[in-house]
Amino acid sequence: MRIGIIFMALLCLAGISTMHAAERELTVGFVYVSPVGDAGWSHAHDQGRLALEEMPGVKTAFVEAVAEGPDSERVIQTMARRGYDIIFATSFGYMDPMLKVAGQFPNTVFMHCSGFKTAANMGNYFGRIYQARYLSGMVAGAMTTSNVIGYVAAYPIPEVIRGINAFTLGAQTMNPDVTVRVVWTKTWYDPAMEKEAAKSLLDAGADVIAQHQDSPGPQEAAQQQGVYSIGYNTDMSRFAPEAHLTAPVWNWAPYYQQVVQRVQDGTWQASSDWLGMAEGIVDLAPFGPMVPQEVQDRVLAAKEQIIRGEKKIFSGPINNQQGDEKVADGVILPDTDLLGMKWFVQGVVGTTE
Amino acid sequence: MTPEVLIPLLAAAVISGTPILYATLGAMFSEKSGVLNLGVEGVMLTGCLTGFLVAKASGNPILAFGAAGLAGALTASLHGLVCLVFQGNQVVSGLALTLLGTGVANYFGTAFVGQAAPGFAPFPIPWLADIPGIGPVLFNHDPLVYLSYVLPPLFWLFFSHTRFGLNLRATGEFPGAAAAAGINAIAYRWAGVLVGGFFMGLGGAYLSLAYTHLWTNNLTAGRGWIAVALVIFSFWRPGRAVFGAYLFGGIMALQLRLQAFGTTLPSSLLLMLPYVLTVAVLVFSSLHNKKTGAPAALGVNIEPRD
Numbered sequence: 001m002r003i004g005i006i007f008m009a010l011l012c013l014a015g016i017s018t019m020h021a022a023e024r025e026l027t028v029g030f031v032y033v034s035p036v037g038d039a040g041w042s043h044a045h046d047q048g049r050l051a052l053e054e055m056p057g058v059k060t061a062f063v064e065a066v067a068e069g070p071d072s073e074r075v076i077q078t079m080a081r082r083g084y085d086i087i088f089a090t091s092f093g094y095m096d097p098m099l100k101v102a103g104q105f106p107n108t109v110f111m112h113c114s115g116f117k118t119a120a121n122m123g124n125y126f127g128r129i130y131q132a133r134y135l136s137g138m139v140a141g142a143m144t145t146s147n148v149i150g151y152v153a154a155y156p157i158p159e160v161i162r163g164i165n166a167f168t169l170g171a172q173t174m175n176p177d178v179t180v181r182v183v184w185t186k187t188w189y190d191p192a193m194e195k196e197a198a199k200s201l202l203d204a205g206a207d208v209i210a211q212h213q214d215s216p217g218p219q220e221a222a223q224q225q226g227v228y229s230i231g232y233n234t235d236m237s238r239f240a241p242e243a244h245l246t247a248p249v250w251n252w253a254p255y256y257q258q259v260v261q262r263v264q265d266g267t268w269q270a271s272s273d274w275l276g277m278a279e280g281i282v283d284l285a286p287f288g289p290m291v292p293q294e295v296q297d298r299v300l301a302a303k304e305q306i307i308r309g310e311k312k313i314f315s316g317p318i319n320n321q322q323g324d325e326k327v328a329d330g331v332i333l334p335d336t337d338l339l340g341m342k343w344f345v346q347g348v349v350g351t352t353e
Numbered sequence: 354m355t356p357e358v359l360i361p362l363l364a365a366a367v368i369s370g371t372p373i374l375y376a377t378l379g380a381m382f383s384e385k386s387g388v389l390n391l392g393v394e395g396v397m398l399t400g401c402l403t404g405f406l407v408a409k410a411s412g413n414p415i416l417a418f419g420a421a422g423l424a425g426a427l428t429a430s431l432h433g434l435v436c437l438v439f440q441g442n443q444v445v446s447g448l449a450l451t452l453l454g455t456g457v458a459n460y461f462g463t464a465f466v467g468q469a470a471p472g473f474a475p476f477p478i479p480w481l482a483d484i485p486g487i488g489p490v491l492f493n494h495d496p497l498v499y500l501s502y503v504l505p506p507l508f509w510l511f512f513s514h515t516r517f518g519l520n521l522r523a524t525g526e527f528p529g530a531a532a533a534a535g536i537n538a539i540a541y542r543w544a545g546v547l548v549g550g551f552f553m554g555l556g557g558a559y560l561s562l563a564y565t566h567l568w569t570n571n572l573t574a575g576r577g578w579i580a581v582a583l584v585i586f587s588f589w590r591p592g593r594a595v596f597g598a599y600l601f602g603g604i605m606a607l608q609l610r611l612q613a614f615g616t617t618l619p620s621s622l623l624l625m626l627p628y629v630l631t632v633a634v635l636v637f638s639s640l641h642n643k644k645t646g647a648p649a650a651l652g653v654n655i656e657p658r659d
Contacts, residue, residue, distance in 0.1 A: 035466040043467070065463055065570075150613065156620070183612040184620040190574060191567040192560060196369065197609045203361040204613040215467065217565060224475075239469065239567075350612065353619035 026086065028052055028260060029079040030062040031072060033091035034189055040214035040233040041188075041250075045090045045113075047234075048252030052260055068093025073100060080105040086263055088256070089113065098122060109263055114159065116339070118270050125255065128276030130166035130338075131306050132248030134313045135284050135299050136230045137170025139245050140208045141178050142295040143228050144171075150201025151182045152194055152211040152218045156352045158341045160212050163248075165345045166313050167210060172347055174298070181206060182350030191217035198222060198229075208245070219243060228290070235285040247285040254280050274335065278307045314338060319346040356486070362603065362610055363490040370602025371494075371501050372397075372559040372573075376580035377587065377594045378504055379552030383429070384584055385512060386545025387525035389652040390432055391447030393553050394577025395454020400425040400554025402458045405561040405568045409470035417470075418497070418558050425554015426547045428454055433546040437539055440654045455571070465568045472562035473497055495563045504552075508591040521545055525648030528655045538655055556580070579631055586634040588646040597634070604630055 030049050032042035042064060049060050061084070066072050072094045079087050080101055086109040089098045095115035102110040102122040110122040118124055140149050149171060153160050168180045181204055183197040194217030198209045202225050210230040211218040216239035222229035223240035231237070231247030255275060262268040275281040284303065287296050305311035314337075316327035321344045327333055342352055376393055383390045390396070404421030408414050432450050435441035473495040481492040491502075511518040523531040524541040532538045560572045579601055587593035608623035616623075638645060 035463050037464070037467045039467045065466075181613055181615065183609055184624075185609075186620065186624050189569060191565045191569050192572060193574070195565050196365065196606065197613075199361075199365060200606070200609040200613040203358070203365075203610060204615075206613075215567060215569065217567060220565065220567065349615040351617055351619060353621070 026058050026260060026264060027082075027084045028058060028060045029084040029087045030060065031066050031075055031079075031087065031089040031091075031094060032062060032064040033066060033068065033093075034214060035064045036062070039216060039236060039239070042090065042214075044233050044250035045088070045252055048256040049088075051253035052256055055257060055260060057264070058260055066094075069097065073097035076101045076110075077104070080108045085109060086111065086260060095124075109259075109268060111259060116272075118272060120270055123259075123268075123270040123272065125259075125273040125275070127250060127252075127281040128274060129248050129250070129282045130162045130313060131277045132282045132284050133163045134166040134170035135303055135306075136210065136246055136248050137167035137172075138174050138299050138302060139287070139291060139295060140167070140210055140228070140230055141171030141174035142298075143245060143291065144175065144178060144208045146205050146207045147175065147177045147179065148205040149178060149180045149208045149210060150198060150204070150206030151180050151350075152197045152201065152209065152213055153182055153184055154188050154213055155186060156184060158339060161344065161352055162338055162341045163212050164348060165341065168345050168347050169313060169318070170302075173302075174295070178347060180210075180348050182344075182348060184350075185213065187213075189214040191215040191220070194218050195221045199225075202227065209243075216240065228288075231285065237285070237288065241288075243288075244285075245288050245291055249283050249285045251280055251283050276306070277303065278309065320344065321346060321348060358610070358614070360486065360489050362606055364493065365606035365610075366599050366603030367490060367498060368494060368564065368602065369605045370598040370600075371498050372556045372564065373576050373580055373583065373601055374501050374595060374598035375504075375556030375559060376553045376577060377556075377583045377598055378508055378591060379425070379549045379554075379556065380580050380584045381549075381587070381589055381591065381594060382508070382552060383545050383549030384589065384651055385525050385648060386521050386542045386549075387528060387648050387650040387653065387655075388432070388436060388542050388546050388549075389443045389447060390429065390450070390546065390549060390553075391444060391581060392429070392432055392450025392454060392577075393580050394573055394575070395451040395458075396425045396428045396550050396553040397454075397557030397560075397573045397577045397580075398458035398571070399428045399454045399557070401557030401561045401572050402462045402568075403554070404558030405462075405465065405470050408472055408562055409465070409468070412471050414472050414562050417472075417562060418555065421558030421562075422551040422554045425552070425557065426550040429546050429550020429553065432550075433543055436654060437542055437546070440656070443652050443654070451577070459570045462568060462570050466570060468568055469566050470561070470568065472566045497559050497563050505591040505595050512591070517544075522648070525650055528650050528653075532655075542655070553577070553580075575628075579627070582631045582634055585638045585645070585647075588638070588641075589648065590646065601627055601630065 034042045036046040088111045090113040092114045102119045112124045114126045115124050171178045194213050198218035198221035208228045209218050209222040216236045219229045219240035223243040229243040237244035312332045314333035316331040317329045318327040320326045400421040403424035404417045407420040408417035435446040478492040482488045520536045524538045528538040583597040586597045
């Protein structure tokens with residue numbers, strides 16, 4: 001009898017341990033460039049991390065406000081050394097440090113956001129936020145009465161330029177006379193500077209403020225002046241309830257869950273993923289109550305077309321700022337051109353320098 | 354430039370110049386007593402964070418503004434401790450204060466990044482705000498800007514027409530003679546350090562209570578250093594400090610507006626303008642170094658009497 005009980009207990013233990021082997025306990029680390037409470041870029045990634053916590057057999061951890069460069073290498077290395085199974089680094093400047101650490105820890109999965117380098121155990125990923133920017137541009141184009149939209153932007157890099165172009169093309173479908181004025185702040189996160197930049201655009205006649213920054217500073221300026229704004233990263237309506245029309249937003253949860261699932265199943269392979277609206281990675285925040293129903297309907301119809309793949313944002317004819325044809329009629333700009341975009345479409349006022 | 358462009362630009366110059374003005378006056382006060390405080394940036398940041406936290410906790414911006422000043426004075430008291438009690442090097446202590454203040458504000462502030470707190474809102478002064486031209490430029494701001502209008506004349510009166518102010522300056526010019534005349538030089542220097550720190554803290558609080566209501570680390574973004582340069586530029590005169598602060602505020606506002614109005618100049622060059630101006634100001638001032646009005650004993654510690 002007693003031997004029987006011990007035998008049963010042993011069987012149970014064995015059962016538990018085999019269960020563990022089947023569903024390996026994974027530790028997933030995240031490295032963020034800014035604090036997670038910022039309502040912006042890192043906050044969006046952290047929402048994805050929290051979704052991973054829901055998965056069985058997955059533990060997560062994060063380090064916030066990690067400076068790009070040597071600091072990030074130290075943080076990524078520490079995570080790898082502690083035996084984390086997957087490490088997500090979510091800023092462009094983490095690319096080379098991560099590549100270096102990836103070479104030292106071949107059994108760890110490294111995932112880098114927004115870069116272009118890969119290794120056998122390092123993949124990269126990004127989202128086609130320009131699709132959502134196109135839609136937010138449609139809303140802005142419909143709501144402006146001065147036909148001037150202000151755009152507070154961080155750095156003149158292809159990612160930002162692509163977003164401004166898509167936004168402008170979207171605005172022009174609703175209002176062909178619209179111009180988009182761009183002010184560069186050369187910072188990702190400086191609410192004071194971003195607010196001042198938005199005010200300068202308001203002085204230049206803009207009555208809708210869009211942005212590619214990580215803070216709601218521009219939203220604050222728009223709210224104070226009583227004009228509309230388009231947010232970014234997450235739904236920023238709580239910072240400017242009367243001004244917030246909508247916002248292109250990130251939704252990393254489905255992608256992060258997919259990556260972790262693949263690692264759990266042992267099917268993960270390094271790749272470059274550039275996912276869009278169809279995969280649910282980028283989306284549009286809920287419309288503010290001031291956006292008329294017919295505008296909402298047109299935007300949502302365009303969103304459906306993008307999801308079904310019937311509508312490509314950068315399909316010709318597209319002219320550049322000087323009015324010269326850059327994309328011929330019927331041509332769809334390939335991804336390589338999108339990734340290296342250094343020119344503005346017609347209707348944008350500003351320089352790419 | 355048309356008035357429609359010029360007036361918002363000048364109004365923005367006043368707003369951007371106000372935190373610099375507070376900090377410049379604070380640094381000037383400290384230096385008048387003979388204590389060079391290069392820690393303006395760090396003192397501003399502790400004031401900036403304290404103002405934000407108190408406003409968030411109490412919902413009372415006036416209380417927060419006062420608390421920020423006290424936090425500034427408290428931070429500056431470390432500088433007083435090093436320089437007035439232990440006879441430490443003022444330059445080194447000031448630099449250390451910048452590092453310490455920045456570090457402390459980042460350490461306690463990181464948890465609040467992106468959060469908002471109540472603060473001061475624009476309050477147009479009735480009648481004055483309706484004057485064409487001057488009204489929108491000067492009288493359509495928040496109360497802290499109006500307060501900053503009153504300070505430079507008060508500082509001038511204080512430095513040149515009050516016994517306390519004259520004693521303070523004597524301590525900065527020639528502490529030995531001041532002591533011989535029966536002035537407690539160390540006490541006056543303490544007053545200079547603490548009151549100076551108070552106004553630097555207010556300058557920081559302007560950024561988190563009025564300029565924007567959102568917290569982020571390093572909100573001062575180098576404005577403390579501009580204040581240090583402006584004290585030299587202003588030849589230690591409060592009136593010229595106003596001119597210098599608004600000049601810098603104007604340059605900061607101008608470069609963004611040039612972009613908004615569609616200039617073809619590269620934005621990197623425009624963003625350099627305030628810093629290029631800082632260097633130019635220091636070069637200009639050092640060319641006149643004969644009669645700048647720098648306190649003669651600035652940066653020189655008072656040796657303890659045996």
